[in-house]
Amino acid sequence: KAGVTQTPRYLIKTRGQQVTLSCSPISGHRSVSWYQQTPGQGLQFLFEYFSETQRNKGNFPGRFSGRQFSNSRSEMNVSTLELGDSALYLCASSLAGGTGQGWYEQYFGPGTRLTVT
């Protein structure tokens, strides 16, 4: 079974631009979560999508947005890039994500390394 794939793996953008990152979950998984990893702030939760609906959201500004398609693939968009947005963006997929009633393992992709200059 193929793992979680993220494209592109590396990206360089300039301040003020926007960027779209893509995540393809493991086949059959319906939940996709996004995380930002930086040396200073560590790993922080951005949002989770389940069946094309945002189900959970972290404490990030509205410049960070996402969506999920009917095939469970997900995209994350960052508008008006700032230097502080330079980070490794990780996507994770799971069968059903958090339900409050159970737990499903999250499988992580290799990440997209975004550099903002």
Next chain:
Amino acid sequence: AQSVTQLDSHVSVSEGTPVLLRCNYSSSYSPSLFWYVQHPNKGLQLLLKYTSAATLVKGINGFEAEFKKSETSFHLTKPSAHMSDAAEYFCVVSDPGGKLIFGQGTELSVKP
């Protein structure tokens, strides 16, 4: 609110000696706790999980962790370190909605 604190940012051991990576948690609920490992330029991999079953949890690659409610701890151990264990390790708690909350990470170095 849920949170985790990893007590050491860096741990260095010699190959063949025991590994101890320390983690304390805070949770308003009965927590789900995990340890993830991240090798350089690779994604995160789940080592083990605690979800209110047995308090001693065995994971992959010889790692195990013990949930101690009285001490609010979930330390990760391995009897004998291998060079391939060198990586960053994250202690993680899940909030009731399933969001993962990560500790700051512990970098494990293994000396030959």
